[in-house]
Amino acid sequence: MSDNSPFVTIILPVYNGERTLKETLESLLAQTYRHFELLIGIDGTKDGSKAIAESFKDKRIKLFENDSNLGLGPNVNKLIALASPKSEFIAMAEQDDMYVPERLQWQVEVMQQQP
Numbered sequence: 001m002s003d004n005s006p007f008v009t010i011i012l013p014v015y016n017g018e019r020t021l022k023e024t025l026e027s028l029l030a031q032t033y034r035h036f037e038l039l040i041g042i043d044g045t046k047d048g049s050k051a052i053a054e055s056f057k058d059k060r061i062k063l064f065e066n067d068s069n070l071g072l073g074p075n076v077n078k079l080i081a082l083a084s085p086k087s088e089f090i091a092m093a094e095q096d097d098m099y100v101p102e103r104l105q106w107q108v109e110v111m112q113q114q115p
Contacts, residue, residue, distance in 0.1 A: 008036040008104055009083035010091045013075040017095035018047040024095055025056055033104035036060060037087070039079045044069030049095075 010028060014021060028038060038058075042050045042065040053063050064082065066075065076092070083090055089111055091104060 007084065007086045008033070008089045008091055008108065009087040010036055010038045010093050010104075011076060011079035011083070012038060012040045012093040012095065013043060013072055013079065014040060014045060014049050014053070014095045015043045015069060015072075015075075016045050016047045017049045018052055020096040021049050021052045022055075023098055024093065025053065027098040027101075028093060029056065029058055029060070030101050031099070031104045032101050033108055036091075036104060037062060037084055038093075039064065039082055041066065041075045041079045043071070043075045 012024070012028070017024075025038075038061045040053050040061060040063045042053065042063065044066050050063070050065060053061070062082070064079070066078075070078070080090060089108065091107060093099070
């Protein structure tokens with residue numbers, strides 16, 4: 001990967017997502033495109049979501065926790081504001097989805113070809 005490769009920030013808002021979060025994180029961390037950061041916003045969750053996210057020891061993960069539930073919009077906006085200034089692209093992830101390994105690679109390629 002060259003230094004001028006796009007840097008991607010994946011934002012993952014989480015609210016009581018313990019049932020599916022482990023599989024979602026596994027699928028995101030298994031991406032073929034590896035030059036990304038993953039910002040997880042734990043939004044006033046009352047379940048084990050935070051512990052699940054903390055169990056992943058990957059330097060690309062940055063975990064943020066809101067003391068109370070802000071709601072999806074404010075949580076997403078907060079995560080976008082926390083994105084690295086080096087990010088060229090922001091990708092949204094959902095706490096209950098699994099992603100094919102090529103997802104980010106395909107998206108970056110399309111965005112580069114069709115700016």
